[in-house]
Structure formats: C-alpha cells, structure tokens
Amino acid sequence: MTTARNRRDLLKTSALAGGSLLLGSTRREARAGQKTAANPTLKTITNLRTIHGNFTDREIPDETVETILQASVRAANSSNMQTYSIVVVRDREKMRQVCNYRGSCMLLYCVDFTRIKTSAEALGHSYWPDSIVHLVTAGINTAFAAQTAVIAAQSLGVDCLTTNGIHRGDMERVWTLLDLPKSSCFPLIAVVMGYPTKEPDHKKGRLCGPGVIHREKYHQLTDKEMKQVVAAYDDKARHLALNAAWSNQGHKHYLDWLFKVWLKRDAAPTPAETQMLGLLKRSGFIDLQKT
C-alpha cells in the first residue's frame, strides 16, 4: 500500500531527477512550444511545474495572495454564478491536517452552492442543487478557478502544489477543521503555495499528439501509434514518468510500472473512495439510490 509519505517522496524524487525538457510528442511540437513561449503568458504556462511539498518557511506577502485570489475568480464559470468557495489557510499545521502538505498558504477550492442558496432564500425563492449536473458544472467552475490561481501565482514567482490530499484518509476532518457546510459544499482540490527549497532539475513532459489531441473527430490509436506512446513514456529524456527509477525496478516499460505498481494500489475502492460517495450523498449532489 502506497502511503502519503512515499507518494510524496516518489513525486519529489522524480521531479528533482535531472534531464532536459521536451514538452511535445515530436520535435516539431517541441519547437512550436519553444517558439510560442516567447509570449509572456505562454512562458508562464510553459514554466508551470509542481513543487511536491518541499516549500521553505518564507511567507508569501498578503498582497500577493490577494492578487492571486483576484485573478482566480476571473476564470470563466457557468452563468457567472461562481459556484465555489475558496478557503484561504495560512496556518501551516492546519494546512497539513487538511491536505497533508505545508506551504506558506493553502487555497482550498470547494464546489459550493451555499451562497447561492442563501441568496435565493433571502429573496423568497427556492433553490436546491441536487443533481450530478450541478456537481459536474460546479466542479468545472471550481477547477478553472484553481488552475487560474496556479497560473497567476507562477506569474508572480510563487510556486504551487495542486493536491487532492484532502480526499485521502478521513475526509470528515476537512469539514470539521474548516467548518464547511455539510450540504451543497464539497472540497474539490487544494492549492498549496510557497517557495521551493530546491528547484526541480527538469519539468515533466506531456504527450501532445495522437491519443491526446484528436482533429475533427476521435481517432483511436493505431498499433504503431500505441508503440510510440509506450516508447514516449520509456524515453527518459521526455520526463513523462512519475517514477524515474522504473527500469531499475525490473520493468520493461514505464507503463508496466504504472499499471503493476502505481495503479494497483487503487485496484479496489479504498475506504476513502467509499467515504467520498457517502459525503457526496450527504452534500445533496447525488442520490445513491438512483446510481
């Protein structure tokens, strides 16, 4: 069973292992990426990388956090209802209890209809978000806002870890520690921000070709393309692997390690996953009887 600690260590080690950057799936794509990165916004996006929890004690100034929050809420959102809440936590110990990581500041992004419901009630309307559609739509709004914060932070020299550590272990603690409403509110993702103790030596690569990008219609991978995908993950210079040491651990391909080791730990629904269903039911977004 992979513990939170060795998950952290693995991701950290993999991010710190040396090598060169190649973002696209072909040289042409990589060249295009480098060319477009001349634009400052694209440069910020291209420079995004996760700091896997190794943040210093240095604090982010309050004004910088405010600027990041102002940028975060600029993200597109369905009907401009902003069906999310952002809980800002600066207490490092509380941060650790909530998401298992510490930085200078944590932004907890929750799908949240409480404000909308309260406004409806105040004006004598009735509004109750009770379906999976509400959850999915609000989830998109919430994730967009979170990623916008990450980009804004990066543009200001602040690094981030996006983590679903909030969903590990006893999730009830997140409600308890932060006084979250029990209904119509669900903690979706945490963004921990800070300054790294050590710069990662490389950026993780990404696939950006067949199997990821489909043009005009969906394209199933051919055998040749499949082999290219496997080879891309095996190519250590591409840095697509979570675990750079996969070949030393007796695996022929990186994806063998991914499926045999990394994903095996999730083979059966974990207690946390089972708990998540129960908490989603309590939040009112899904009725388990109907699923």
Ligand SMILES: Cc1cc2nc3c(=O)[nH]c(=O)nc-3n(C[C@H](O)[C@H](O)[C@H](O)COP(=O)(O)O)c2cc1C
């Ligand atoms: C939903 C989500 C959950 C994640 N959870 C964790 C986590 O708990 N711990 C961690 O170290 N990284 C976490 N990450 C970061 C990913 O590991 C990281 O984005 C990925 O390996 C690619 O690396 P990069 O962001 O440096 O390019 C998470 C990212 C997302 C989007």
